[in-house]
Amino acid sequence: MLTRRTFVQTVGVGAAGALTGSWIGARGREAGIWDLASSLDAAQATQVIPLSSNENPLGPGKVVLDAVQRAFGPAGATPGRYSSATGELRDALSKYLNVRPENLTLGCGSTQILRTATHVYTERTKALVGTIPTYEESAGYAAMLGRPVRAVALDRDFRMDLDKLADASRGAGMVFYCNPNNPVATYVGAQATRDFIARVHRISPETTILVDEAYFEYVTHADHATMIPVALEDPRVVVARTFSKAYGMAGMRLGFAVGHPDAIRKMSEWDSGSGTSSLNVLALHAGIAAIGQGTAFVDAERARNKAVRDFTVKWFADRGMKSTDSHTNFIFVNTGVPARQFRDGCAAKGVRVGRDFPPFENAWCRISLGTMEEMQRAVVVFGEVLGKAGVVAAA
Amino acid sequence: MSVTRRGLLTMFGASGAGPWGGSVDGLALAARGLEAETAESWQAGGRRGGTPAAGADPQPSIKLSSNENPMGPGKAVLDAIVGQFGEAGRYPFNSTPGEGKLIETIASLHKVKTNNVVLGAGSQEILKTAVWAFTNPSRHLVTASPTFENATNVARRMGHPVVEFNVDGQFRIDLEAMLTAVRGAGLVFVNNPNNPTATVHGGKTIADFVERVRRISPDTVILIDEAYHEYVTDPAYETAMPIALSTPNVFVARTFSKAHGMAGMRIGYAVGSTDTIKPLERFRMPFSISVFGVVAAIAALTDPKHIEAERARNTEVRTFTQKALEELGCRCTASQTNFLFANVGRTAAEFRTACAGQGIQVGRDFPPFQGSHARISLGTMEEMRKATAVFRDVLRPANAAGGGIV
Numbered sequence: 001m002l003t004r005r006t007f008v009q010t011v012g013v014g015a016a017g018a019l020t021g022s023w024i025g026a027r028g029r030e031a032g033i034w035d036l037a038s039s040l041d042a043a044q045a046t047q048v049i050p051l052s053s054n055e056n057p058l059g060p061g062k063v064v065l066d067a068v069q070r071a072f073g074p075a076g077a078t079p080g081r082y083s084s085a086t087g088e089l090r091d092a093l094s095k096y097l098n099v100r101p102e103n104l105t106l107g108c109g110s111t112q113i114l115r116t117a118t119h120v121y122t123e124r125t126k127a128l129v130g131t132i133p134t135y136e137e138s139a140g141y142a143a144m145l146g147r148p149v150r151a152v153a154l155d156r157d158f159r160m161d162l163d164k165l166a167d168a169s170r171g172a173g174m175v176f177y178c179n180p181n182n183p184v185a186t187y188v189g190a191q192a193t194r195d196f197i198a199r200v201h202r203i204s205p206e207t208t209i210l211v212d213e214a215y216f217e218y219v220t221h222a223d224h225a226t227m228i229p230v231a232l233e234d235p236r237v238v239v240a241r242t243f244s245k246a247y248g249m250a251g252m253r254l255g256f257a258v259g260h261p262d263a264i265r266k267m268s269e270w271d272s273g274s275g276t277s278s279l280n281v282l283a284l285h286a287g288i289a290a291i292g293q294g295t296a297f298v299d300a301e302r303a304r305n306k307a308v309r310d311f312t313v314k315w316f317a318d319r320g321m322k323s324t325d326s327h328t329n330f331i332f333v334n335t336g337v338p339a340r341q342f343r344d345g346c347a348a349k350g351v352r353v354g355r356d357f358p359p360f361e362n363a364w365c366r367i368s369l370g371t372m373e374e375m376q377r378a379v380v381v382f383g384e385v386l387g388k389a390g391v392v393a394a395a
Numbered sequence: 396m397s398v399t400r401r402g403l404l405t406m407f408g409a410s411g412a413g414p415w416g417g418s419v420d421g422l423a424l425a426a427r428g429l430e431a432e433t434a435e436s437w438q439a440g441g442r443r444g445g446t447p448a449a450g451a452d453p454q455p456s457i458k459l460s461s462n463e464n465p466m467g468p469g470k471a472v473l474d475a476i477v478g479q480f481g482e483a484g485r486y487p488f489n490s491t492p493g494e495g496k497l498i499e500t501i502a503s504l505h506k507v508k509t510n511n512v513v514l515g516a517g518s519q520e521i522l523k524t525a526v527w528a529f530t531n532p533s534r535h536l537v538t539a540s541p542t543f544e545n546a547t548n549v550a551r552r553m554g555h556p557v558v559e560f561n562v563d564g565q566f567r568i569d570l571e572a573m574l575t576a577v578r579g580a581g582l583v584f585v586n587n588p589n590n591p592t593a594t595v596h597g598g599k600t601i602a603d604f605v606e607r608v609r610r611i612s613p614d615t616v617i618l619i620d621e622a623y624h625e626y627v628t629d630p631a632y633e634t635a636m637p638i639a640l641s642t643p644n645v646f647v648a649r650t651f652s653k654a655h656g657m658a659g660m661r662i663g664y665a666v667g668s669t670d671t672i673k674p675l676e677r678f679r680m681p682f683s684i685s686v687f688g689v690v691a692a693i694a695a696l697t698d699p700k701h702i703e704a705e706r707a708r709n710t711e712v713r714t715f716t717q718k719a720l721e722e723l724g725c726r727c728t729a730s731q732t733n734f735l736f737a738n739v740g741r742t743a744a745e746f747r748t749a750c751a752g753q754g755i756q757v758g759r760d761f762p763p764f765q766g767s768h769a770r771i772s773l774g775t776m777e778e779m780r781k782a783t784a785v786f787r788d789v790l791r792p793a794n795a796a797g798g799g800i801v
């Protein structure tokens with residue numbers, strides 16, 4: 001078995017294959033630095049399966065890591081230079097997405113994109129609108145700035161409730177539209193999204209819609225399309241993307257926004273760090289290599305993830321536990337027990353699952369998808385924790 | 396972030412009052428990092444001019460314009476990065492070692508507690524969040540001119556007032572002058588050593604300045620940016636860390652971009668009392684340091700001999716280059732850094748263009764001295780031998796015509 005630890009020694013000599021997690025921490029996405037400072041070394045040696053942060057369990061792969069190593073430069077001195085590769089990455093991305101470089105701005109993860117968009121598109125009198133729950137970065141940042149935040153409940157299928165969302169958008173600065181939506185995993189089809197955008201702009205012509213497509217590559221919906229073409233034409237629509245999910249580069253901190261040149265300019269003018277001062281040189285070269293793998297890489301990763309997702313959803317369904325309709329690399333499942341109880345039970349057996357997601361923390365848990373092998377081991381733990389190891393409902 | 400995502404759910408729907416007020420609305424003006432911009436424009440030139448090495452940032456010429464360490468980070472650091480390849484897919488809060496380990500390493504190096512340390516994507520993030528956190532339209536920034544412009548630019552972009560004081564006759568930050576403007580200030584920025592003038596103030600001078608600022612304006616925060624700390628050889632210099640730890644409203648910024656040779660990795664940090672630096676933690680972008688950056692910085696800090704050797708290497712190159720320039724009649728300020736600020740007797744633009752024509756890239760304009768001074772970053776000894784030959788060529792005709800440079 002190739003652990004991440006041993007991987008280190010084999011990389012560069014052509015090692016391939018799945019990496020298993022030798023992960024130590026139980027850190028939610030929301031963990032504060034003060035907490036992080038406590039050492040976690042004790043758990044280091046154990047084979048924990050990390051299913052808590054919606055990462056790609058395979059990491060970025062050899063092509064990307066080779067590019068990182070090449071980025072050291074012939075004398076190993078390149079990391080000592082302020083990076084000059086942002087233009088190169090923008091060029092690669094613009095070719096890949098068939099957009100112009102001025103349609104793109106880079107970010108230190110999509111975190112920087114979300115923060116910047118929230119910063120420039122909301123005001124003290126212009127609220128941020130989003131669903132509850134959703135990915136919290138934009139709303140957390142807006143709250144920190146003292147900008148009002150309006151929360152809208154999901155529909156019964158845990159999809160974004162477009163009627164309620166549109167109503168709430170009236171006079172808003174920005175709608176945060178996370179599609180697929182983290183943590184509930186559901187996806188709103190492309191046509192419904194286009195209609196929603198048009199409707200918001202009829203009701204509230206000045207409202208910007210930030211379409212966060214972090215999980216875009218994992219969607220298997222029949223009506224699946226990016227909103228990039230809409231954003232290119234409409235300065236009130238911005239699409240956020242990340243290399244942290246399907247591309248397996250969460251540790252490298254790289255994301256980007258695509259939009260109309262006016263929208264992109266507004267964002268890059270605000271954040272002096274946008275695209276340059278906060279982006280590390282290795283991530284830039286990794287991003288170029290990742291894009292260079294073309295659609296074949298994404299297709300294979302989507303298929304791999306879907307097989308794992310189907311397996312995991314079925315395992316729960318067979319035991320009477322319903323999941324939402326996942327189009328991501330995680331599932332949101334009704335285990336019937338409080339998330340905390342399930343999480344603690346799993347953690348005690350070496351499997352880390354997602355944090356609480358109010359208002360569903362009493363019965364629902366977010367479980368990120370590992371490798372198939374990891375999930376086969378994880379479901380054994382889930383069965384033990386839930387007391388449903390042997391229970392299989394009739395198919 | 397103290398408004399954590401956890402805390403958010405309770406705030407969702409409520410309009411929390413943040414410390415920024417409306418002050419950051421409606422801003423404009425582009426401002427990417429100047430060094431990065433310079434790097435990008437050279438890359439564009441390099442791409443036009445030829446084929447850059449695949450994967451590596453192209454270095455079309457000798458780059459003496461951004462105060463980088465020409466040696467890069469060294470083998471221990473690069474090995475640590477490769478050793479972290481297996482964690483590339485994990486968020487920095489999930490990786491082993493995580494950010495927390497880096498904070499612990501920094502804390503133990505400076506013999507402080509982990510809550511005396513805040514990380515940033517380069518010290519630029521520290522400076523940026525300091526301006527966000529401590530200045531506002533009625534609490535100004537006090538700074539020097541010329542100095543590292545990051546804080547100045549961020550404040551201007553936000554519409555927060557900036558009061559600048561020219562450096563003194565010896566190109567040192569004019570602390571006496573700054574004292575006249577500290578009353579009611581939000582933030583005082585002291586870059587020690589000072590970029591681009593390369594000069595340093597001694598420990599006693601800084602301590603005295605801090606004490607006087609505290610007397611005049613106890614609520615004013617003082618940021619002492621020690622980006623070039625590791626390069627200082629003046630025995631009078633002392634880090635302000637002990638002052639920061641014992642004095643409210645004082646903190647020190649450090650970076651891995653200079654002596655540690657990791658400008659491309661984007662890692663810096665602040666050290667101060669917990670209460671003082673907490674706002675930096677709040678405004679900080681979460682997980683802005685990559686998993687590679689975390690291990691790189693840890694590896695760098697656990698190799699103090701490497702830094703000593705780097706200081707010695709730089710000092711030797713500095714002495715050599717300064718001597719060569721002064722032989723050409725170009726007086727340099729008393730450099731305590733990895734760059735020189737030299738009176739080249741003509742506009743920086745003229746000198747820069749002439750050098751660029753011979754493959755040597757030197758620093759940009761630094762008003763108010765753009766008419767006479769150039770900032771020249773120090774490369775390797777080999778690079779500086781080549782560069783000084785070019786300087787000789789470029790400077791000689793003017794010297795002959797102008798009868799020497801004062």
